[in-house]
Amino acid sequence: MSEPDTLALLRTFSLTGDDIVEVSVPAGPLAVVMDRTNEREAVIESFAKLPNGQSGALELHPDVQPGAVLVSINHKDVSGLNMKQISDILRQQKDKPKVLGWRVQKPLSPIKPVESRKPVEPAPLVKENSQTSTPVPERRASNGTEFITETIVVLCPPGPLGLLLDARITTRAVVQGFQKLPDGSEGVLEMHENIHPGATLVAINGEDVSSLPLEGVTRRLGELASTERTLEFSLPRRRANSQDYDLRRKEEFTFLKKNDSTKLERGECWLIIDAKWIERWVMYAAMHGPPPGPINNEVLVQEGWQERMAGTAPGDPDLPREGLKLGVDYRCVTPLIWCFFVALHGTCKLPPLTRYSMNIYANPISAREATKILKPQSLKAETTVTEIKQRCHQE
Known part of the structure; x- marks a missing residue:
């Protein structure tokens, strides 16, 4: 199985309806500009011209407009992937004709980052399609030492998280440690190389929970226990493994x-x-x-x-x-x-x-x-x- 065959391992896209449009595009540039402020999905911001000055297949399609969300590539479901992951797949497929599926009926507004955290570029020590963001300066001590905050996004499967939150800190959700899942295995968060005690849970499925008390965050996690959840953690420092x-x-x-x-x-x-x-x-x-x-x-x-x-x-x-x-x-x-x-x-x-x-x-x-x-x-x-x-x- 060659490297581009990673697409073949994804689920077949099964949604149909008036809001889903499939467009066959030739090999080469797509001639679109994607919304780079939206890291959670691939959204068209505007169109560009092909090298010959003509409009591309997507711009020529009457139903594909800015705000359309890419949900499938060659009939494989990419709706659960983030912008970087989709970009990697498109890069693998750039020299091949392909069929792209778009959700177009109700264009989604670009998802803006939480106001308290601005978007940042990937960390240099982590490969570019990692979900780990670059640490950014948070404050500077009197001796000139910079303290940095790093955010980590983790997709968690349905069921128990195996996560222990520090009950002594009631103003926010701080990781105290981990516990084994009911089957005795380690959870996704414990296995993640960057999530460790002291990390703070700041967002759940894109919802900012950084200002919620521990009780509110715990209640929200309980409501979503039976579904996949995207959790974002703020870390005080990077681990080096x-x-x-x-x-x-x-x-x-x-x-x-x-x-x-x-x-x-x-x-x-x-x-x-x-x-x-x-x-x-x-x-x-x-x-x-x-x-x-x-x-x-x-x-x-x-x-x-x-x-x-x-x-x-x-x-x-x-x-x-x-x-x-x-x-x-x-x-x-x-x-x-x-x-x-x-x-x-x-x-x-x-x-x-x-x-x-x-x-x-x-x-x-x-x-x-x-x-x-x-x-x-x-x-x-x-x-x-x-x-x-x-x-x-x-x-």
Whole structure:
């Protein structure tokens, strides 16, 4: 799998309606100017001319106007990506014709940064598509020493955050430490190389909460516990171990490129993974986003799977929800890739979703047979992960 194939790992864009317009554009410049003040999505600010002086395909389209939001590239969903991540994908695709999907019915106003924090350029020690912003001077001590504040944006999956806030500081939400998730794994915030005690939670899904008391922030987090959340933290200083994580990302992505396959070896089966988790992993490994957290396949099965797994309710624990689509809601990987992901990032308590075909509604494989298939690949994955951690000093 080549580098531009990161787009292929994203979910298929499934939204339709009068507010979605798809435009086929030729290879070369798009001839648009994007709103650089909006870091959360790709919004057209104005149009430019092509090198030959003519208007581009987007400007010529009657429905695409300034304020249109880019939501898909080649029918892949990019609506959850930020401006830098989308720009990286467009850069990979610049020499190819492509189909771009835009939300146009109600153009979104550019999202302005919170007044108390002005937009800044990426930090020089972090690669350009990281979600870590450059530290900016906050105040200067009498001896001339500058104190800096750095902001970190982290996309968190639904469910517990594993975050402990300092109850002694009631005027704002300050990180005190972390706790393990219910399945015993580390949460996304604990795994992030830059979030550490002393960081302050300043924004939730773009909403400024820096002036809210601890009680208000905690209540807001509780209201959003079942959804994905974008959390922004303010840090007093930078930690210096991001290069280790850069290497680990490269190691993970290289392993996937080398070992990913659309065909099974004799006696193997497919392992099903939530498509949103795959998307978070792509952001982490290919675009320097935060760690994806444990695989959360419970979002793919019907409620009550714990009771069915315990035998207190009839049926299989991995009974899938209705209406799931391959490539949109779930992806299929080989046993080796599954074991590799689990060894590095963990998984929920739901047993692996195993099938002999790429269909979540096909008959499940027995736990005994699945264990037999996964055991040799698990040993290989554990050995590989140990070597990666040693090279990246992540033990």
